[in-house]
Amino acid sequence: MHFHKLRIRISLLWLPYLLMLPYLPVARLIGWIFIMLTIHEMAHMLCAILFHYPIERINIYPFGLAATITHIGHGSLVKEILIISAGPLMHVLFPSLFQFCVAKGILSPSFASYLHTINASILLFNLLPIYPLDGGRLMQTFFHCFLRFRTAEYATLICSLISITAVFYFHLLQGVSAVIVLIFLILQIFLSWRSLPLTQLQFFHYRRLHPVAYDPILNESFDLYRGRRNIIKYGRGWIDEKDWLTQRFGSEKNSRRP
Numbered sequence: 001m002h003f004h005k006l007r008i009r010i011s012l013l014w015l016p017y018l019l020m021l022p023y024l025p026v027a028r029l030i031g032w033i034f035i036m037l038t039i040h041e042m043a044h045m046l047c048a049i050l051f052h053y054p055i056e057r058i059n060i061y062p063f064g065l066a067a068t069i070t071h072i073g074h075g076s077l078v079k080e081i082l083i084i085s086a087g088p089l090m091h092v093l094f095p096s097l098f099q100f101c102v103a104k105g106i107l108s109p110s111f112a113s114y115l116h117t118i119n120a121s122i123l124l125f126n127l128l129p130i131y132p133l134d135g136g137r138l139m140q141t142f143f144h145c146f147l148r149f150r151t152a153e154y155a156t157l158i159c160s161l162i163s164i165t166a167v168f169y170f171h172l173l174q175g176v177s178a179v180i181v182l183i184f185l186i187l188q189i190f191l192s193w194r195s196l197p198l199t200q201l202q203f204f205h206y207r208r209l210h211p212v213a214y215d216p217i218l219n220e221s222f223d224l225y226r227g228r229r230n231i232i233k234y235g236r237g238w239i240d241e242k243d244w245l246t247q248r249f250g251s252e253k254n255s256r257r258p
């Protein structure tokens with residue numbers, strides 16, 4: 001397991017939150033949302049640990065955890081579909097948890113039905129095809145099944161912007177907080193767009209250190225298909241992606257395995 005470099009940060013948002021807590025009429029609801037989103041994120045993390053993905057950082061916010069999983073978006077498509085799906089899958093199990101809490105007298109039936117609605121809303125929002133929501137990440141992985149790395153990334157970001165436009169146009173989300181979240185997502189997409197050349201280099205670097213044995217594909221471009229072993233056009237012949245990456249970035253001995 002890869003915990004040696006794990007950094008856990010407690011967000012400064014806790015300070016105003018704890019000060020406001022006694023006066024918040026919805027403190028109990030926020031507490032439950034914290035539990036739901038924490039279990040959601042833990043499911044991603046456990047699945048990532050199972051597949052030997054290093055977890056770099058965990059931020060603890062008043063509304064739940066947020067984990068940074070290193071190399072997500074670079075590795076096996078199947079494993080990453082499982083890691084991404086693990087979080088949303090938890091929301092399918094929560095109704096049974098609420099029922100259990102009602103049976104044990106921990107929750108009133110009316111509050112449980114309210115939580116039921118909140119849980120369904122979180123799940124639906126999370127599955128919107130907008131990067132970096134889980135729905136957007138699943139869409140990204142889908143594009144990587146048949147597009148070259150950079151094309152798949154651009155397709156993800158363009159489709160995310162189209163989805164956000166549709167959400168605004170059809171008023172799928174309403175209220176000030178929804179607008180703030182959508183603006184935050186637009187910002188994330190913009191930043192991802194700008195850092196795409198770096199993201200592609202990180203993918204190449206990862207791929208050089210983690211060679212794959214997938215089905216081969218002939219590739220005449222200077223980009224790689226993530227889900228295939230690329231045989232790249234080189235001069236008058238073809239070379240394996242491992243040799244091509246070594247030509248571009250030097251031998252493995254000269255670089256540290258992350």
Ligand SMILES: [Zn+2]
Nearest residue numbers: 044087088134
């Ligand atoms: Zn998630």
